[in-house]
Amino acid sequence: PKSQINKALDAMGEKLVEQMAIARVRREYEKLNVDLEKLQMSYIVHYGGLMILLTLGSMLCIILVGFLAARTSAGAAKQLRNDVYAKVINFTNAEFDNFSTASLITRTTNDITQLQAVTFMSMRMLLFAPIMGGGGVLRALDKAPSMAWIIGLAVLVLIGVISIIFIVALPKFQLMQKLIDRLNLVARENLSGLMVVRAFNREPFEEQRFDKANTDLTKVSLFVNRVMVFLMPFMMILMNILSISIIWIGAHNVANATMQVGDMMAFMQYAIQIVFSFIMLSMMFIFLPRAAISGKRIAEVLDVKETIKDPDTPVHYAPQGNQRGTIEFRNVSFRYPKADTDVLCNISFTAPHGKTIGIIGPTGAGKSTLMNLIPRFYDVTSGAILIDGIDIRDMSQKELRSLIGYVPQRSLLFSGTAEYNLRIANEHASDERIEESLKTAQADFIFESPEKLLTPVSQGGMNFSGGQKQRLAIARALVKDCPIYLFDDSFSALDYKTDAKLRRALKERTGTSTCIIVAQRVATIMHADLIIVLDEGRIVGQGTHK
Ligand SMILES: Nc1ncnc2c1ncn2[C@@H]1O[C@H](COP(=O)(O)OP(=O)(O)OP(=O)(O)O)[C@@H](O)[C@H]1O
Ligand SMILES: [Mg+2]
Secondary structure (H helix, E strand, O other): OHHHHHHHHHHHOHHHHHHHHHHHHHHHHHHOOOOHHHHHHHHHHHHHHHHHHHHHHHHHHHHHHHHHHHHHHHHHHHHHHHHHHHHHHOOOHHHHOOOOHHHHHHHHHHHHHHHHHHHHHHHHHOOHHHHHHHHHHHHHHHHOHHHHHHHHHHHHHHHHHHHHHHHHHHHHHHHHHHHHHHHHHHHHHHHHOHHHHHHOOOHHHHHHHHHHHHHHHHHHHHHHHHHHHHHHHHHHHHHHHHHHHHHHHHHHHHHOOOOOHHHHHHHHHHHHHHHHHHHHHHHHHHHHHHHHHHHHHHHHHHOOOOOOOOOOOOOOOOOOOOOOOOEEEEEEEEOOOOOOOOOEEEEEEEEOOOOEEEEEOOOOOOHHHHHHHOOOOOOOOEEEEEEOOEEHHHOOHHHHHHOEEEEOOOOOOOOEEHHHHHHOOOOOOOHHHHHHHHHHOOOOHHHHOOOHHHOEEOHHHOOOOHHHHHHHHHHHHHHOOOOEEEEEOOOOOOOHHHHHHHHHHHHHHOOOOEEEEEEOOHHHHOOOOEEEEEEOOEEEEEEOOO
C-alpha cells in the first residue's frame, strides 16, 4: 500500500531516495540507448579541465603575489634604511648620546630586516588566509552542517594554544633585540680596541665578555625557537585528529544513510582548508608583535627632534668688501646636555678678519668645546657667536659650515684613497690646489709613495702615523677655500721642525683668512696676533707673546 511505501521512503532518508532516483533515471537512459559511459566521461573531462584551469590560475596568482610582495617589502626596507641613516647622519652629538652606536646599527639592519620579513609575509597571507578560511566555512556548512561543530572545536583549540605561545614568547622577542644590541656593542668595542686589549693581556676576559653576550642571545633564541618548533607538530596532530573525527562521525552518518561518502570527503577537505588558514593567520600573529617591537625601535630613531635646526628664514651671508671672517664671541657660556656645570663661562673676544688667534690652556680647559661651538656642533647655552656681525644661529648650517675649514683634534680619515679624503673638502678642487694643499701641510710624503694621490687609506687612516694623519687632515681643510680656519690641536704630533715649517707655509697660504689655532705648546702660537689663555672654561689672560 501507498502509506507503507511512504513510510519506508521517509525512513530511507533524502539522499538514499536521490540515489534510487538516479538509478531509475539511469535505466531510462539505457532504454533510450544513450551511451552513459561517454556522458560521464565528458562530464569528468569538462569539470576536471575546469579544476585544472582554476588551479593553474590560482598558482599564477600566488607566484605573482609573491613576486610583488618581495619587491614591495624590499623597496620599503630600503627606503626605511635610507630614512634612518639620513636621520642619524643629522644627529648632533647630544642626540647621539641617547643611543649607543651598536644599537643604531642594529636598528638600521636587523630591526628593518624583521619589518621587511613581516611585510612580505603579511602581503602574502593576511588577505589570502581569510579568503581561504571563509570560503571553506561556507562550503563546509553547505555540505554537512551537522558536523560543523567539529571545525568549531578545532579552531577553538588552535586559538587557545596560540594564545599561550603568544604570552610566553612575546617578552622574549623584546629581550632578543636588546641582546643583539649588546652583542654588537661588545664586538665593536673589542675589535676597535684590539691593541689595548692585547697590550693589557685582556683577551681571556674580553673573550668571556663576548661569550656571555653570545650565550645570552643563544639561550633566548633557542627558547623562542623551541616554542615555535612545538607549534608545527601540534598543528599536524590537530589536523589528523580532525580528519579522524570527521571520518568517525561521518562514517556513522554514512552507515545511517544520512550522508554520502563524497560529501564526507569534501567536508574533510574544507575542514583542513579552514584549519590551515587559521594556522597561517596565527603565524602572522606571532611574527607581528616581533615586528612591532622592531618598528618601535626604528620609530624611536626617526622621532628624535633635532636640537640644532636651521632658522625658518636664514640670513644670507653677504659681507661687504673683502673683509670676511671676523668671529666674535659675546658672553658665551656653554654646558653639555645632562651636565651640571658650565664648561665655558662668559667667553668674550673678537678674532678680527685675516688674523691668527692662538688658544692655549691646560687639558680639559674647554678649548675643543669652544672650537666646536663655531661650526654649531653644539649650540651655545647663553650668549652669542657672530661671524661678520651675523649670529651663526640665523644662518643656515650649510652656509655657516661652507665658511669654515675645520681640523678636528682627532684626525679622522676615511677608507679610500688619499685623494678621496682630500676631495671631501671640495669635490671640484683643481689638481694644483690639492697638490699645493699637501705641500703647505707638509704632507709631501704622499708624493714619495708609488701610488701618489691614489695611496690607499685604510679604515680610520690606520696605515698612517699620527703625525701623517694630522698633516693629511690639515691638507684636507686647506683644499677648501674659506674665510675661517679652525685648527684644534692639529700640530701636536709634529716634531718641532715640521711644526715650524708648516706654520710658516700656513701663514702665507691663509693670508686673508682668520685662523684660530688651539695648541699645547706656546711655540706653535708664538706668532699669533692674539693669544687667549683658557683655564677651567674662563679666559684668564689675553694678549700677544711679546
Ligand atoms: N661630549 C661631552 N659631554 C660631556 N662633557 C664633555 C664632553 N666633551 C667634553 N666634555 C667635558 O668638557 C670639558 C672640556 O673638554 P674639552 O675637550 O673642551 O677640553 P680641551 O681643552 O680640548 O682639552 P684637551 O687639551 O685635552 O684637548 C672636560 O672637562 C670634559 O669632561
Ligand atoms: Mg681638546
